[in-house]
Amino acid sequence: MTRLPTMIAATLLATAAPAQEVRQISTHMGEMTVEAGGPVEVDDALRFEPYQQLEEMFMRDDVVFLMRHGPTDWSKLDEKGVAPDDCANQRILSPDGTRNMRDLGALMAVNDILPAEIVVSQWCRNQQTLSALLEGMERIDASLPEAIPHRTEPGLNLLLSLRGSTDVSPLRALVSGWEGSATRPGPLLVVSHYTNIEELTQFRVFEGEFLVLDPKRDNYVLGYVRLKSAQPDVGHFADALASPLLERDRATDMVERYYAALVEGDADTLRGILSPEWVDRGPSPSVPDGDTSGFLDEIARITAGLSDADFSIDDLQMSDDTITVRGTVTGRHTGDLFGVPATGRDVAFGGIALHRIEDGAIAESWQMVDWTTLMSLIRD
8 A cells, every 4th residue: 555645745746835845955865844834843854865765765654664762861871781661770862852753753744754553662762752753743633642553562672681682583573574554554663772773774873763664675775764953872873973974964954054044034043154254255356255244235135136035955065174065046036136126037047156164164155146147037
């Protein structure tokens, strides 16, 4: 049995656009969000990869979402021999982790990515993950916590721990045996642990991340889904935390937030992304450098003349401390723009920029926009 989530149907079939959105943000990565004005405010997004597996990952009821529990407080480790239900003596969800899992539940519900059934480990952090997910789903539809069957399965407990599974045979049997539910649409959601998931799939997963497995193909991993805010943890990703790849991800996210803030005219967010000494370099020696205030004034003048303005990133590359972005600006000419009165025309024009990152902020930018194309579109 297959299903067509509302949000994905809108994307694939070009039906009326709902409040949520799915978009391709890089060659292989996609993102699902709740847009402003949606049913709830969620300051996060679902990231999934690969984008090319969109239909396989989200339109089948016979796949399994194999998930690691949500983000935990690593300042308190599990005591030796602790029982799975002894919450006072084990690592549990952090306050941020609980909020993240509520957001994940809400994002899954608003994008119609709902499980037919949830099976979860006995451990406290897994039980807390289940509770937070259901709370998030309830924000979208109050009936969901009761409507989605959920149960605890000791066979999913932390591998080789007290009252844990001695191997991944129970997990493998659970995943391999899933063919879909006879009573509800949706995949099976299994909430287990890093060690169990890595043993079964050979994939390393962040806290709160889930892999999409295909039982029909010997539990082949179709892709992964996690919150945009997800980060490596010190317990299993100490190597990644010291890797330049993490810095690359953070820099990429910063540039994406930069362009989102430009489109929304969010000066406060921009000032948080830009270094206090940020310089907007002129495209040629004859054009003087600019500062934050002057740049914000220029953007305000442009967005005042373009309604429904948007910037889509067509390509993004990073080398050392510099990110190169190639993108397209779209909008409708509904106000005075460079002295040209409103024409009501839809416009699309390109741009390219280089941003140098320093100490976690954009320190310097070179930005070139195809104003020639814009002017040719709005002039008679």
